[in-house]
Amino acid sequence: MGAAMVEVPREYGYVVLVLISYGLLNSWMSYQVANARRKYNVPYPTLYAVESENKDAKLFNCVQRGHQNSLETLPLFLASLLVGGIRHPLISAGLGAFYTVARFFYFRGYATGIPSNRLKIGRLSFPAIFGLMACTASFGISLLRG
Secondary structure, three states: OOOOOOOOOOOHHHHHHHHHHHHHHHHHHHHHHHHHHHHHOOOOOOOOOOOOOOOOHHHHHHHHHHHHHHHHHHHHHHHHHHHHHHHOHHHHHHHHHHHHHHHHHHHHHHOOOOHHHHHOOHHHHHHHHHHHHHHHHHHHHHHHHO
């Protein structure tokens, strides 16, 4: 069994910058949830508000859910961005930037309190993540072919 040498191209720096931008977005979403906790009176460690106990439960839950869903998809995004970016740094960085912007709109739409609003622009994150997965698959295939 042979080892494969992988050289990280200079353009991989763009991939790293996209990683940082998503980290900033995630921090901003966390801050929005913290603000919603204060605004809608949802104390820690309550993850989701209960409508029978809080008249603003749906509004808070939509903010919380927008962030939570972004956290749920984070491992796939990061892995696909970082691994696929080794072979396709510019494509991966572009798709990653597009994904990041789409996730911003996904969160903003969800935070309106009308869950379907998350998909108006936010649905564009799905083609971006599939594109990143394709870049990762391409890298894997190239390793196997030698």
